[in-house]
Amino acid sequence: MRVKVPQTIVTFPSGSEIVVYNYLTKDAITCAPADTYWLTVAPDWTSIEDILVAHPHFEPQSLQHEIKALVDLGILLEEGSSNAVKEANYNHSWELGRAAGFFHFAVMDNEYADLSESVSRQKHRTLADPSPDLFWRNSDKAISLPKCNRAESQPLFDVMLKRRTNRNALPDSISLPELSECLYAGLGVVGFVKSETCLLPLKLTPSGGARNPFEAFVWARNVSDVSPGIYHYSGLDHSLEKLATDTSQLPMDLFKGQDWTDNMPAIIFLVAELRRTSWKYNDPNAYRVVLIEAGHIAQNMMLACANNNLTTCPTAALSHRHVSALLGLSDITQTPIYALLVGKPGANSDVILEPGIQNCHPTSHWAA
Ligand SMILES: Cc1cc2nc3c(=O)[nH]c(=O)nc-3n(C[C@H](O)[C@H](O)[C@H](O)COP(=O)(O)O)c2cc1C
The missing domain is CATH 3.90.930 (Outer Surface Protein A; domain 3)
Structure with missing residues (x-):
């Protein structure tokens, strides 16, 4: 031995x-x-x-x-x-160094507090140690900016204003064109740029060094004209390839017991192939670059869905092990980072207030 x-x-x-x-x-x-x-x-x-x-x-x-x-x-x-x-x-x-490796593997499949535990911990903490301010204010010397032309004349703002996390999906299906636009907005290849060594894909979202580390997988549960199953989206071919038929698994088992996920007709997993980025950038900060890109891609996908009056709920509370098994990922550098759950919105259970100074204190909600 x-x-x-x-x-x-x-x-x-x-x-x-x-x-x-x-x-x-x-x-x-x-x-x-x-x-x-x-x-x-x-x-x-x-x-x-x-x-x-x-x-x-x-x-x-x-x-x-x-x-x-x-x-x-x-x-x-x-x-x-x-x-x-x-x-x-x-x-x-693993080419991203020890610090990124420590972070990456140590946070994988960690335990999460459930909603009631989390609320009670925050309430308890508020008493002794209130939340830090959730925004920084300027003094009266600051330059007031002109009001933004919100929905009235700017379709872009109209769509951005429509995007809202709503965990209460109707039992309706979403359509294939709706799914198609969402995937294209995040990961569709729209061109190439020549680098010193190769052709780099360009998409509707920016990518560090145009290394584009992300792939999308779709769990189609209730998408019209698509048989239920797990699919890979190719951003170059703009196509979905079936990898597995529907599983007996429940989404909430993949999302740390969040039961609202079970009602969502489509689930998009953003999976990073870290070696695409680390091939060029072999320093721990490249790991940050990859995480930042997940946000860009997800935001574009969410806006495309908002444009079609769909709700998208993002979550990073993944059971990485179960998601990897579902998607057939075995290489340690292929790693699920983020998921978007897409559906037709029902009534939003979140209490949403108009912006205003009276709502500015982070703890005002609890006091109310
Ligand atoms: C990185 C990230 C992770 C999130 N994870 C969860 C989650 O696990 N469960 C959940 O219900 N919402 C999750 N959310 C959604 C947030 O709760 C939501 O964005 C926030 O309440 C603000 O609402 P809005 O999206 O309507 O602006 C996540 C959002 C982000 C950006």
Whole structure:
């Protein structure tokens, strides 16, 4: 048996102890500072016999036992194990550095508070530590800007004003042309630009280095003229290809138990192929670039839907593991980031107030 310390270990203090955390597998132990020595004994594949030989002052059986325990806890890798394969994939494919890797894997599939827990936590916190202001004001020295021509004369503003998150979808289907416009607005290829090395696709949204890392997958649940199933959207071909027929799964299982998602006729998953961006930019800030782009794409999709009087509800509360399984993604650099749930809007249950100074205090809602 050969063992190795994974590249994806980070350590940090916790009181007088040290937490050793493998962010790729999410395994963690807390140990005495001296025990972190064992993280240095096998920087590459090393047999247990060689470790024993290098530590003659240790009783071999108990040392062997310790090493096996660290393997079982996910802190040391055993050659050929599933964790070792995972780490080899990471070493081969992850080009965005340790800081982005730590963030990316550590936040995946995390627990979310449900709505009532979240509300009660916020109410409780409001009492002792009110929310920071949700906007910054200017002084009376500021230049007043001319009123924006809102809906009256500007169709763009008209559409932007129509976009609203409404989680209450009617049981109606959405049409294929409506879905088509939404996908095209976000990811349709509208041209190419020549770079030093290749032709880069241009879309209706900007992309860092025109690397366009995103793909869209659609779970069509109730779209006219489309049989239910999981589809891939090709922005170049502007077509949908079926990958799987409808699943017995419920959307809420993919969205951390948010039950309103079960009523939505179409679900769009935005999946990043991180290597498209990291091929050019191999620094952790490129990870931010990818996340920013998800916002651009989603906004265009949401506006296209608003233009067709559809509601789109965005969510980042994904069960990444379940979504990846549903979409058949296995490469660690292909990662679901964001989802949009599209439907015909019913009555919006959100309380929406007109802008006005009386609504400016973030806690005024609770007090009311
Ligand atoms: C990145 C992001 C993640 C969101 N995640 C959720 C979510 O998990 N569940 C949800 O009900 N709404 C989610 N929303 C929707 C927001 O609650 C909504 O945008 C906000 O209340 C403002 O309303 P508006 O979209 O009508 O302007 C998300 C919005 C964004 C931008």
